[in-house]
Amino acid sequence: MFSTVLIANRGEIACRVIRTLREQGIRSVAVYSDADAGARHVALADTAVRLGPAPAAQSYLDIDAVIAAARQTGAEAIHPGYGFLAENTAFAAACEQAGIVFIGPSAEAIRVMGDKITAKHAVEARGVPTVPGVARAGMTDEELIAAADDVGYPLLIKPSAGGGGKGMHVVTEPERMPAALAAARREAAAGFGDDTLFLERYLQNPRHIEVQIVADAHGATVHLGERECSLQRRHQKVIEEAPSPLLDPQTRERIGQAACETARSVAYRGAGTVEFIVAGDRPDEFFFMEMNTRLQVEHPVTEEITGIDLVAEQLRIAAGEPLSFDQGDVRLRGHSIEARVYAEDPSAGFLPTGGRIRRVRHPEGRGIRVDTAMVDGLDVSVDYDPMLAKVIATAPTRDEARRRLLAALSDTVVLGFETNVAFLRGLLEVPAVVRGDLDTGLIERELDSLIAVEIDDDVFARAALLLDDALDRADDPWRRRDGWRLGPPAPRRYDLESGGERRLIELRGTGGTLTLSVDGAEQAAAVTPGAAGAVSVRVGDRTASVIADVGADRVRLASDGAVHEVRRLRADHRRGDDDAVAPELVSPMPGVVILTPGADGATVAVGDPVVVVEAMKMEHVVRAEIAGVVSLRVRPGDSVTRGQSLAVIAPPTGEEDGA
Structure with missing residues (x-):
């Protein structure tokens, strides 16, 4: 067995691999970019090596730098995690040439399965x-356009390289093909360095089921059951579970053997996943989609129901040892469900967020596992994938696992920027999800109800109390709420806004004699210290434990399983309903400008694309809100912050209108 292993990755997967290395008594080496110098995986590893600047191309994707780090630290093997270099044939070959063991399959197996054609x-x-x-x-x-008619519409454009749903486009009619092909090629080239495309028939409302396999160098190939990965958004998995609620034992064995045959077709060695698409109304009919020649994000649910540490098996196989079990030893016990926590804002079209984590709290308890890289004070960069953590719940039955996961997500707190935690909780309570009646289009059909934000009066009341309490503890005596004055105490007014809703809160009194009114309805209130950094907030007869990040005019608070940002409005924040649409276009997220379809000086109509911003492997098109003439403030390649001006659109003059 190895004495030192380098992890050529970052974030939660690097932390997860380090955990097994520590259990095996193997020295761990982390690598990092400048953006990750203070990251959790760097602190957890026995030693760490800087690769380069924040952009992945200059750090985590720099093969020479990774190989040099392994040589420098005496690592005999490299674990690639997933993403970055995990399915890179050149990297696997470079490891072999350097005499370093690549913990994964051969370069040839990666090449064959990495090309979907x-x-x-x-x-x-x-x-x-x-x-x-x-x-x-x-x-x-x-x-491709000529072949589309033979395939039939709707069809799916897929990149031959890569994975994760990137570059995939569903096309429902012929006239949409040219634009979809152009976008797919651009995304495939940017994401995978290869813009080769192919077409497949698009199966309506299918289920996405994948099978975990492991294979050693001694001829053993074993499957560990399947995972249901049908809950997806834009072809990106959101919630996964094992086993699938769809398959019966006979189909489970058939699809498992098909996965093993897939692995044998390339003399596979290591852990891998074979992905299938299954018709919901024909669960006995399945089709191969692709093979991921690496560990999957969702591997924990398989580990939880089999009791097999997949990273430990990867190490055994890479060291030339046989598997520690055979097919007859594999038993599926109970049910496990995983939810992916992302730095994204569902209410804003799932745009990537990111920033500094002010406070984080991870759930604990029976049957709960959290794979995470989040710590207080961590800066989440938009240079990388937006996934922050995975919350996994395991129980004897599917419904018990689902309810445990719901409770765990209610205990998950990330303060500093928007995440999808509330969205995940809502998804787990959709009736079809409760029943296990899943398909890849479910989220899209339920999206409006899932992203709807309901804010009750208690949220505003708690925010006002927290802002007021912060003022009471301020160093400036002129800002304190207990200052002496002639006459009766004046009410302290907080004009608050959140999610497009607004409330006026009035507070009177101090300490234990606070009274609070929301739009005139008065009730007693109090704020007292709580456990584990929380505060206890009482409004009337309702008491909640709240974790909060309080600023001068803003409070982000987590309570009742949801996180809300509430702003205190000043005079300059108020605007009437008749305000005109602003001609300035701003970036909805931090990222990099990749295209400017609206040329400087061009005339655009409402809805025309003006600037395309990319962040965390996602593209967002900023469109004209009024007709007029474009004046660009950015160029392709520019880095932009959230809210930065991208362009100004000047309304057309009378002469331009022909007046």
């Missing part, structure tokens, strides 16, 4: 069913 042909030769479509290397846009 080649992979499709390889598994078809082993009798594994595949989705009907057109898959030939080097097809031009014109050839």
Whole structure:
């Protein structure tokens, strides 16, 4: 077995690999970019090496730098995690040339399965069913458009390289093909360095089911059951579970054997996942989609129901040892569900957020596991994927696991920027999810209700009390609420806004004699210290434990399983309903400008694209809100902050209108 292993990754997966290395008594080496110098995985590892600046291309994707770090620290092996270099044939080959063990399959297996066209042909030769479509290397846009009619609409454009749903586009009618192909090629080239595309028939409302396999160098190939990954948004998994509530034992065995045949088609070695698409109304009919030649994000649910540490098995296989079990030893016990916590704002179209984590609280308890890199004070950069953590709940039954996960998410607090935690809780309570009646289109159908933000009076009341309490403890005596004055005490007014709703809160008194009124309805109130950094806030007969980050005119508070940001409005924050639409376009997120479809000086109509901003591997198109002439403030390649001006649109003059 190895004595030192380098983890060529970051975030929660690096922390998770370090945990197993520590249990195995193996020295761990972390690598980091300048953006991650204070990251949790750096602190957890036995030693750490700087790779370079924040951009991944100059740090985590720099093969020479990673190999040099391994040599410098005496690492005999490199664990790639997932993403970055995990499925990079050049990196696997570079490890071999450097005499360092790559903890994963051979470069040839990565090459074959990393090219979805080649992979499709390889598994078809082993009798594994595949989705009907057109898959030939080097097809031009014109050839793809010509072939689309034979495939039939709706169809799916897929990049041959990469994964994670990036570059995939559903096309429902022929006239949308050119624009979709252009976007898919651009995204595939940016994400994977390869813009090769192919077409598949798009199956309406399918289920996404994947099978975990492990294979050693001694001829053993074993499957560890399946995972249901149908809850997706834009082809990106959100919640995963094991086993699937759809499959019966017979189909489970058939799909498991198909996964093993897929692995055997490339003499696979290591841990990998074979992904299938399954018709919801025909659960016995499944089609191969792709093979991920690495550990998956959702691997914890398989570990929880099998009791097998997949990272430990990866280490054994890479060291040349046989698997520690065979197919007959695999038993699926209970049910496990995982929710991915992202730095994104569901109410703003799931735009990436990021920033500094002011406070974080992770859930604990029976059957709860948290894989995370979050700590107080961590700066979450937009240079990388927005996933922050995974919360996993395991129980004897699916419904008990679901309810445990709901409770765990209620105890999950991230203060500093928006996350999707409240969205995840809402998703777990959708009736179809409760029943296990899942498909890949479910989130889109339920989206409006899932992103709706309901804010009751108690949120505003708690925010006012916390702002008032902060003032009472201020060093400036002129700002304190207990200052002496002639006459009766004046009410302290807080004009508050959150989620488009507004309340006027009035407070009177101090200490234990506070009274509070929301739009005139008066009741007793109090703020007292609580446990674990929380405060206890009482409004009338309702008491809540609240974790908060309080500023001068803003408070972000977590209570009742949700996080709200409440602003105190000043005179300059108020605007009438008849205010005109602002001609200035601002960036909805921190990121990098990649395109400016609205050229400087061009005339645009309402809805025309003006600037495209990319952050955390996502593109967002900023469109004109009024018709007029564009004056750009940015150029492609510029880094922008959230709220930064991108362009100004001047309304057309009378002469331009022909007046």
